Structure formats: C-alpha cells, structure tokens
Amino acid sequence: MQVTSIREKGVPVSGKQLLQDVSLPALVLHRSALLHNLSWMQEYAARHGAELAPHGKTTMAPQLFLRQIEAGSWGITLATATQSAVAAQHGIRRILMANQLLGQANMQIVADLLRDGELEFHCLVDSVENVHQLGQFFTAQGLTLNVLLEVGVVNGRCGCRSQQQIDEVIAAVAQHHSLALSGIEGYEGVINSESEQQDVETFIARLVEIALALKASGQFSSARPIITASGSAWYDRVAEAFARQDAREAFITLMCPGCYLVHDHGIYQQAQHALLERHPEMHRALLPAMEVFAYVQSVPEPGRVIAALGKRDIAHDSLPVPLRVYPQGSTDAQVLDAGYRVLRLMDQHAFIEVSDDHRLTPGDIIAFGASHPCLTFDKWRRLCVVDDRLQVTETLETFF
Structure with a gap:
C-alpha cells in the first residue's frame, strides 16, 4: 500500500481512501458541505440584490476562488498585494x-x-x-x-x-x-x-x-x-x-x-446560532465543511489521551473539538460526546481529557473540528476534498 502525504507539494492523492492511504494529520474539506455553502451564500446575496466578493485570505486556494467565480461571485477580496498577485496569476x-x-x-x-x-x-x-x-x-x-x-x-x-x-x-x-x-x-x-x-x-x-x-x-x-x-x-x-x-x-x-465557504465548529458556528435566533427561517444555513484528521498517538494514563495534532496543524486561538473517532481499520464513525475535550496543544500534540472507561487506542483516527478557518488553512500546502465515503475526490493547493 502506498501512503501519500498531502504536505508534499505536487503529490496527487485523488482516488485514495483518506483513512487508509493518506498520511495524517490532514486538513479535510467535505465536498457536500462545501458545495452547499458555495451555493447557499451566493443565493442569499442575490436575494438581497448584492454581489459576493468572498475574502480569499481564508483559504488562499485559487481553485476555490475560481469555483466561487463560476458560482457567480463578482470577484475575490484579498488582504495584501502578494495575495492579489496570486489570485491574478490564477485567472481572477x-x-x-x-x-x-x-x-x-x-x-x-x-x-x-x-x-x-x-x-x-x-x-x-x-x-x-x-x-x-x-x-x-x-x-x-x-x-x-x-x-x-x-x-x-x-x-x-x-x-x-x-x-x-x-x-x-x-x-x-x-x-x-x-x-x-x-x-x-x-x-x-x-x-x-x-x-x-x-x-x-x-x-x-x-x-x-x-x-x-x-x-x-x-x-x-x-x-x-x-x-x-x-x-x-x-x-x-x-x-x-x-x-x-x-x-x-x-x-x-x-x-x-470569507469563512462561509467552509464555516467552522467555533466562532462562526456561534455567530450562526445568533443569526438563526434573528432568522429562524434560515434553519439550513451554513454547514461545517472543514476538519483535521489525526491519529490517537498515546494512551499514557487514565483520563488522558494524546493525539498527533498540534499548533502546527490547526488553529489554536480556540481549542479544537474532537467530533468523531474511526477505530483502527474501520471507516465507521463513532460520535464523541462533550466528555472528550482538548485541554491544550503543543506543536505536534493534543492533550485530550477522556472518561476512564474510554475505548480509544493508538492508531484510531479522530476528526477534529476547528475554530477560525483562516488560521487553520495557513498551516497547509495541500487540502483533501472528500466525499461522504471519505474517498479523496480532489486535492487543492494553497499559496500562503
């Protein structure tokens, strides 16, 4: 079996199975949620007579810029001259x-x-x-x-x-x-x-x-x-x-x-809760599309699990959220409840609080939700887009 790292520039991983064939940790975009968010926000702006100029600094992924343009965006917003040059060089x-x-x-x-x-x-x-x-x-x-x-x-x-x-x-x-x-x-x-x-x-x-x-x-x-x-x-x-x-x-x-395209499990999810209180009719608004997958690395003592995920992999202005676990060798997810909580991050390690009777073992894979997409994307040079079966449908390059 050939294992592929998405950190390595230029390596194609499309057609691989995320849990088996891709070196983790990896930044993952769920295709169905991504497409939902893309069309939902475009339609929302159009209903109000507005145009979209999505902020590209969030992803710095020109392939996503072009997808936003194809969906009807007026243009792309950026923060710096060098970011603008990247966008222009890719056809914006x-x-x-x-x-x-x-x-x-x-x-x-x-x-x-x-x-x-x-x-x-x-x-x-x-x-x-x-x-x-x-x-x-x-x-x-x-x-x-x-x-x-x-x-x-x-x-x-x-x-x-x-x-x-x-x-x-x-x-x-x-x-x-x-x-x-x-x-x-x-x-x-x-x-x-x-x-x-x-x-x-x-x-x-x-x-x-x-x-x-x-x-x-x-x-x-x-x-x-x-x-x-x-x-x-x-x-x-x-x-x-x-x-x-x-x-x-x-x-x-x-x-x-900018963050609407992938949404998050933190500050923008909280902002959407407030929005839904203002507009209950928008019950199916934005969906979290971005997660980082990482291995359980060590189970050193009761109540503590260490995951191979750190500040170099995911935003840490708010701590990541353990969402699901895929037991070693399985593609069936088990939802993790609020009892599984990241306590702190080091460069390459996450300290997770767990109950004493947990069943996590080294080699299991946890999907983490992140807050603030901008500060997660900039840690990655390549992204995996996956379907609902976690098959990699495409890889995207970033230009930070």
Missing part, C-alpha cells in the same frame, strides 16, 4: 484588496498587475498621507488606481473616524489624476460592545448614508460605485442594509465574507 480578473496599499514594493506589485490591462483592482484609503503616496507613485507609472474610502469605528481597526477625516481624504484623492474614487468600504467585524447588534446596524446605516452623500455631491469616479462591508458573522445585517432601495439602485453592493 476582479480584485478588491480590503486594505491600504503601502510601500513602494507593494505598489510596484499592483502596478505590474494593472499593466496587463485585464485586471480590475481596488484598494482602500483612509489617510491623506497614503493618498499622496499612491498618487505620486501611480502618476509616475502612468497608471490609474481605483481606491475606496474606508470608514472605521472608534477603537476599531483602520478607517476614517470623523467627517473631517473623510473630507480631507476625499479632497486629497481629487488632487491626483492617477487615483479614481471607486467606492466606500467598512468592516463591522471589529465592533465589540454590550449592544453589538445595534452598534453594527448603526455603523452599516452610517456607511450607507456617507456613501449616498458622496454620490450626491459627485465625488465618485463612476455612475455606480462600490459599497462594501460584511465579514462572516453579521452578513445578514449588512445584506439587509444594502438592500435599501436607494442603496441597491445607486451602488454595486458587495458582501465579502
């Missing part, structure tokens, strides 16, 4: 870099991408200084750069806080013929308060009002500029705000969730 022709573009080396990457004439690219601005840096650089390059005004929240991340800052940035953009104000952006995911839902709704409503005011005063470079927000937690509130008739008709309204 519309990119929103939801970040400021800083530094001559990064500006040159974008300039080189724009020079081929086939890429529509947008980035964010929130300071006069950065606007002048961009204007001078792209004027020298003989290129036009699309920029979106970023509006932020107090104690949040980037983005203009006050109307004075907004006015100053807009005026600075107007000074440079090489810059085109193509829209406005905000990110509600940094809002954390006792009245979080109300504060999110207030922020998105303010974003829409600022955008309408800028459009009415002729500040945008196109007749239908972009307005965009939405992480993976509050997309329903963003979609509802963007569905306002005046916004829907005036703007290309973009939603940019």
Whole structure:
C-alpha cells in the first residue's frame, strides 16, 4: 500500500481512501458541505440584490476562488498585494484588496498587475498621507488606481473616524489624476460592545448614508460605485442594509465574507446560532465543511489521551473539538460526546481529557473540528476534498 502525504507539494492523492492511504494529520474539506455553502451564500446575496466578493485570505486556494467565480461571485477580496498577485496569476480578473496599499514594493506589485490591462483592482484609503503616496507613485507609472474610502469605528481597526477625516481624504484623492474614487468600504467585524447588534446596524446605516452623500455631491469616479462591508458573522445585517432601495439602485453592493465557504465548529458556528435566533427561517444555513484528521498517538494514563495534532496543524486561538473517532481499520464513525475535550496543544500534540472507561487506542483516527478557518488553512500546502465515503475526490493547493 502506498501512503501519500498531502504536505508534499505536487503529490496527487485523488482516488485514495483518506483513512487508509493518506498520511495524517490532514486538513479535510467535505465536498457536500462545501458545495452547499458555495451555493447557499451566493443565493442569499442575490436575494438581497448584492454581489459576493468572498475574502480569499481564508483559504488562499485559487481553485476555490475560481469555483466561487463560476458560482457567480463578482470577484475575490484579498488582504495584501502578494495575495492579489496570486489570485491574478490564477485567472481572477476582479480584485478588491480590503486594505491600504503601502510601500513602494507593494505598489510596484499592483502596478505590474494593472499593466496587463485585464485586471480590475481596488484598494482602500483612509489617510491623506497614503493618498499622496499612491498618487505620486501611480502618476509616475502612468497608471490609474481605483481606491475606496474606508470608514472605521472608534477603537476599531483602520478607517476614517470623523467627517473631517473623510473630507480631507476625499479632497486629497481629487488632487491626483492617477487615483479614481471607486467606492466606500467598512468592516463591522471589529465592533465589540454590550449592544453589538445595534452598534453594527448603526455603523452599516452610517456607511450607507456617507456613501449616498458622496454620490450626491459627485465625488465618485463612476455612475455606480462600490459599497462594501460584511465579514462572516453579521452578513445578514449588512445584506439587509444594502438592500435599501436607494442603496441597491445607486451602488454595486458587495458582501465579502470569507469563512462561509467552509464555516467552522467555533466562532462562526456561534455567530450562526445568533443569526438563526434573528432568522429562524434560515434553519439550513451554513454547514461545517472543514476538519483535521489525526491519529490517537498515546494512551499514557487514565483520563488522558494524546493525539498527533498540534499548533502546527490547526488553529489554536480556540481549542479544537474532537467530533468523531474511526477505530483502527474501520471507516465507521463513532460520535464523541462533550466528555472528550482538548485541554491544550503543543506543536505536534493534543492533550485530550477522556472518561476512564474510554475505548480509544493508538492508531484510531479522530476528526477534529476547528475554530477560525483562516488560521487553520495557513498551516497547509495541500487540502483533501472528500466525499461522504471519505474517498479523496480532489486535492487543492494553497499559496500562503
């Protein structure tokens, strides 16, 4: 029997049986849940008159980017110039870099991408200084750069806080013929308060009002500029705000969730529970598609099991969740209850609390659920997509 490691770049593992033929640990995507999430979110955005620009930093898997585009996404959102270059090199022709573009080396990457004439690219601005840096650089390059005004929240991340800052940035953009104000952006995911839902709704409503005011005063470079927000937690509130008739008709309204494609067993599952309380009719929303499979390595003492899984394999801002066990040599899963709990992680080991009468033995395989997909994907260079029988149907390469 030939055992294949998905960590080894370029090794095909399609057609293999995950539990028998693939070296573990391995990051696994369940095909049925992946396809469900892909179509569900696309349909959800369409019902609200919005477009999807999924955040690609979550997976950095261009094969998934292309699948999202084929399903109807407007483009792909990314966080850095180098990520944008990866997407462009794999055929993505519309990119929103939801970040400021800083530094001559990064500006040159974008300039080189724009020079081929086939890429529509947008980035964010929130300071006069950065606007002048961009204007001078792209004027020298003989290129036009699309920029979106970023509006932020107090104690949040980037983005203009006050109307004075907004006015100053807009005026600075107007000074440079090489810059085109193509829209406005905000990110509600940094809002954390006792009245979080109300504060999110207030922020998105303010974003829409600022955008309408800028459009009415002729500040945008196109007749239908972009307005965009939405992480993976509050997309329903963003979609509802963007569905306002005046916004829907005036703007290309973009939603940019990234984690929806694979969902998780942690922070986004909790966010979905809150969403379902707001919208009980959305009972079959997103499904967890991402798991990491690993061996039981040692059973050293009562109440303790060690799995061959660690911080190098799975996100650890929240601890992973043991979901199912596949006894050695079997493809039949046994669901693990809440009594099986990861206590802590080392680089390559997970410490699992178990009952004294557990039946786990070395060589058994545990499927772990993770929280925060972004910090799990970036530990892997290749991913296994499996069907409901755990046959590997395809492998995907990541570019972190």
